[in-house]
Amino acid sequence: MKLDVIPIHVANQPPGEPGLSGNAPPLLREVVEQVRRLIESGEPSAIDLSALPLTPADLDWLQEKLGAGEIAVTLQASGESTLNETACPGVWWVTHRNEQGAVNSQFIEVAFVPELVKAHPQDVALGLETLEFMIADRQGDAD
């Protein structure tokens, strides 16, 4: 049997980068499509990286290609979440950790603002009530 007839699956992977599955480049093309959709229609989207067959090397490769941006968000809520802008504005690398600091899930979110950063109107209304109560309380003190 000649070696050149063995059906080798050549993944879409540059030579010399061990650990890559070949799944990262198509994902990057998907991100490009999502950014285009964001610009054209304002529609945000997200890719659940935890749900895809990606190796640690794939994730490193994606992070390196997307680069690092200027904005980093941390959210403390039963574990820390980080939402880091990449060098491509509108593309955010989102990591959710549990209370022990282990990664629960990772997403690439394509949006003008990550959903979790937005204050929700009902929460703002509740906060307003608290503030109003605090002020009424102070005015009572001053009387």
Place this chain on the structure above:
Amino acid sequence: MKLDVIPIHVANQPPGEPGLSGNAPPLLREVVEQVRRLIESGEPSAIDLSALPLTPADLDWLQEKLGAGEIAVTLQASGESTLNETACPGVWWVTHRNEQGAVNSQFIEVAFVPELVKAHPQDVALGLETLEFMIADRQGDAD
């Protein structure tokens, strides 16, 4: 002259809190008005704390009253800016520092999302071009 006719300006300040100018409580009431406006009309606003006669004790008092929220944003752009959610959702404490780390200005921003966190459409479009170029380049390699 009797002491009780000396016109003493009694600042709106609780007893026993030294360093307070009396300017912080009216500011807190202004924040309440701004939050109400945000809920009613969606209109964001900001108070430039650097432009007001506030003492360090006033700023501490305001920060303590507003409390700390779950979200902290840092932005690196010729000096670090921090945009921290307060315990009142929609109210953000914004501090801009210069490259040496000194505070340049401070704001209370009332908004669902602080303006600086939003990716701007023209920047997203530029980022898309860079991504598309990167992918085209990779496909050239693979051919």
